[in-house]
Amino acid sequence: MTLTKICGLTTPDTLDAALDAGAAFVGAVVFPKSPRHIPPLHAASLFDRARGKAEIVAVLVDPDDALLTEVALILRPDLIQLHGHETPQRAAEARRLTGAGIIKALPIRDEADFASVADWTGVADHLLFDARPPKGADLPGGVGASFDWTLMQNRTLPASWFLAGGLDPKNVAEAVRISGATMVDVSSGVESAPGVKDRALIKAFLDAASRS
Numbered sequence: 001m002t003l004t005k006i007c008g009l010t011t012p013d014t015l016d017a018a019l020d021a022g023a024a025f026v027g028a029v030v031f032p033k034s035p036r037h038i039p040p041l042h043a044a045s046l047f048d049r050a051r052g053k054a055e056i057v058a059v060l061v062d063p064d065d066a067l068l069t070e071v072a073l074i075l076r077p078d079l080i081q082l083h084g085h086e087t088p089q090r091a092a093e094a095r096r097l098t099g100a101g102i103i104k105a106l107p108i109r110d111e112a113d114f115a116s117v118a119d120w121t122g123v124a125d126h127l128l129f130d131a132r133p134p135k136g137a138d139l140p141g142g143v144g145a146s147f148d149w150t151l152m153q154n155r156t157l158p159a160s161w162f163l164a165g166g167l168d169p170k171n172v173a174e175a176v177r178i179s180g181a182t183m184v185d186v187s188s189g190v191e192s193a194p195g196v197k198d199r200a201l202i203k204a205f206l207d208a209a210s211r212s
Contacts, residue, residue, distance in 0.1 A: 008036030035195030
């Protein structure tokens with residue numbers, strides 16, 4: 001069965017929809033430029049209901065030590081997703097500071113983008129392959145863009161991995177079939193507007209992923 005992460009949840013009803021439909025991971029985006037941003041204290045109050053039901057993921061973009069420490073103490077996530085330009089050395093520091101596991105998001109456009117993947121051996125618990133954003137974009141992900149899923153075929157990787165970028169209830173089964181993904185991540189693909197999650201779309205996505 002394909003495991004699913006619903007990312008960028010901000011309300012109790014949509015978080016409950018994700019949990020009720022069987023999400024294995026639920027994500028809180030702590031990044032003020034994102035329409036899905038949720039401050040650590042708010043995230044802690046919201047995501048406490050998920051503890052023990054799904055893995056709680058804090059999505060951070062090039063966080064400094066202060067933010068890592070704040071998130072670790074207040075939200076207490078199971079995993080930190082690093083979605084910026086973090087190096088393997090910085091990821092190791094994030095693990096040491098927070099005690100959380102590490103997901104590293106890597107932007108993909110073509111074969112050349114896989115050149116540094118081996119650098120993450122023994123550093124990340126999971127990798128997340130997302131579409132490379134346009135040059136100069138404010139957001140590193142969550143914009144609904146996808147990449148060529150065939151790039152993931154027959155590839156030896158240093159950690160388990162998520163497929164992300166442009167997934168929605170209509171295409172997730174095909175994406176899994178083509179890429180061979182065992183884990184998928186969705187954010188904008190289950191929204192009615194930027195940052196506004198839709199309960200019905202969340203359920204539809206999880207249903208489609210579970211059948212893939």
